[in-house]
Amino acid sequence: MSQSRNIQKINNAELEAGVLKPELSWHNDYRDQAYIFIGGLNRELTEGDILTVFAQYGVPVDIFLVRDKHTGDSKGFAYLKYEDQRSTVLAVDNLNGVSVAGRKLQVDHVFFEPRDDNNGYREAVREELKKDFIVETETTSNKSVKSKKRRVADVNTGVKITDDLEDPMANF
Numbered sequence: 001m002s003q004s005r006n007i008q009k010i011n012n013a014e015l016e017a018g019v020l021k022p023e024l025s026w027h028n029d030y031r032d033q034a035y036i037f038i039g040g041l042n043r044e045l046t047e048g049d050i051l052t053v054f055a056q057y058g059v060p061v062d063i064f065l066v067r068d069k070h071t072g073d074s075k076g077f078a079y080l081k082y083e084d085q086r087s088t089v090l091a092v093d094n095l096n097g098v099s100v101a102g103r104k105l106q107v108d109h110v111f112f113e114p115r116d117d118n119n120g121y122r123e124a125v126r127e128e129l130k131k132d133f134i135v136e137t138e139t140t141s142n143k144s145v146k147s148k149k150r151r152v153a154d155v156n157t158g159v160k161i162t163d164d165l166e167d168p169m170a171n172f
Contacts, residue, residue, distance in 0.1 A: 002106075007097075007108060008096070031085060033088070033109065033112070034061075034082045034083070035081045035110055035112040036079070036081075036091055036110060037077065037078075037079060037108050038078045038079070038107055039076070039105070039106035039108075040076065040103050040104050040106045041065075041074065041076045041077060041105070042101035044101065045074065045100075046065070047063050051080075053095070054091055057087050057090040058084055058086070059083040059084070060081065061081050062079075062114070063080045063081070064114060066079075088109060092108055
């Protein structure tokens with residue numbers, strides 16, 4: 001039986017048994033770990049894409065998309081840490097087995113400790129998110145308007161925040 005089905009089976013058994021206390025749930029074994037494992041990712045997804053999907057269940061504070069050391073291509077799995085461990089339970093229960101970008105995700109709790117040698121990777125991601133970029137938008141008169149925006153990332157989380165550098169409402 002697949003990992004996704006096993007998790008669903010355990011969750012259904014808990015529901016049927018009426019497990020209402022968090023300390024009696026299987027999730028309690030991971031109460032001190034805020035990381036989750038995400039497998040089955042479409043290899044074209046970026047860290048930002050993954051954060052967008054998983055942010056609906058809490059505030060991600062770290063992500064490590066595993067990449068090939070030589071090509072930089074995604075290997076199709078990642079580790080994500082939430083600010084609050086309770087978000088891991090929501091993500092595991094709600095996103096395990098869900099199809100994203102044509103692939104069925106495997107989401108589970110994990111005991112993960114980031115290695116120190118990943119700091120170069122994290123710094124590169126943070127620097128990339130800080131760069132300015134140009135966004136081309138189409139107006140109602142079918143004219144193309146370019147606006148400069150800045151990708152700003154929280155230094156600790158790498159979460160992307162996009163700010164307009166040119167405020168379109170400044171004249172109003």
